[in-house]
Amino acid sequence: MGGADPLSEAALPLAREQARRIASAFLPPQRFGNRRDYYYSRGKLGSDPLYPGVLAALNDAPVVPLLDIGCGLGLLAHVLRQQGSTLAYHGVDIDAGKVARAEQASSRAALPQATFTCVDASAALPAHHGNVALLDVLQYLPAPAQTQLLLDAAARVAPGARLVIRTTLADHSGRDRTTRITDMLAHLVGWMGTRPRHYPDAESLRTPLEAAGLHLRVTPLYGNTPFNNWLIVGDRPLAA
Template identity: 50%
Template sequence: MSDDARPLPSATARAIARAYRPAHPLGSYWDYFYVRGKLSSDPLYPGIVDALRGTSAPVLDLGCGLGLLAHALRDAGLALPYRGVDIDAGKIARAARAATRAGLGETGFARLDLARGLPAHRGSVAVLDVLQFVPRQAHDGILDGAIAMLAPGAKLVIRTGFDDGGSRARVTRAVDVFSRVLGWMNAAPRHYPEREALCARLADAGLRVEVDSLSGDTPFNNWRVVAHAP
């Protein structure tokens, strides 16, 4: 995958976003418009779905937010059992409600602070736009825990920015800070991984590592890291 990566089609984004409409017509449409805009502008989910295609292991989504990966997987015809965890209890509740509304099978959600520990799991693991929001000292624990969860043939898929000092990195940090100011994120960015160190840690664990740009037409410094378990 490269910078020609594309987001979901607008019609698909709109269809998925319907599950995030408020229960009452006068309720907040924030999630609906966020989901619709996110899916139609960010190549994140097609890139992660593409990485998981061909696998059969259950997927644990660490820092799942509103659970959009579950919807993208089902839209692509991937019926992988899915579980999402996130520190934000409000997002978890809304993710579960949207999954129910959309009729997604074999999905589950739970609140969890990744800095304090990981749940039991065996399969593939997704860590999407998460590492920069946890303290540097927690990175190793999250990565080691995710690696230990991988079943044979499963994958660890990561989307992250890298601390490379470029203009895209500065834009990414600014937007992450703004997300915290808006209250969308529970934490400000703490530490962006270094590409060489991250890849070396995964390779030292015996995983085959691939790194591709996942910025698409956005100005952000986003990368997809796929680590294949033997």
């Protein structure tokens, strides 16, 4: 896996104004309400190349529904709509509070065809046949559950459609160490309800995904951040 890829050219975050517009859907209804989601979204969208990278990866994917596993606040749905994507979007996350806030912000921004469900992805994924996203989620599952989730996600990729994963990879680099420390801090300050369980390496992703019939491309997606983030794009070929 690996090699130069045009996807790495998308390794820039959203422009400030685009980030601010999306984040405004997360402002509290009252003037002095809690602005945590607003500042988080604004900072995340304005600093992390994740969403433009995923958009670039989905750019020439077929226009079939997208299942976003571990969707968090559903920021991907906002970015998709802001950039004119019409893919029907279904976000699932284990954190009921985040799902409720994702639904609120989606209604507030009047996002068309965006739905959210509270689901433990390590127990059961909803039925789906289309594109799939799995962004910054794997490390919160133990190793055997990661393999099962990769197989379950791949099984939901329609012929011609695409699985887009962003994950950190365990490779003992300085970026790897920075990522682990930051994930642990996010858990300790209460942003992530679950603590990281296991950091996958490239081989533990490649083996199940290729066995499930996907053709893989792997590209760094850390941009100007200090983290060890990679984009893994799996295409399911059309049946011969």
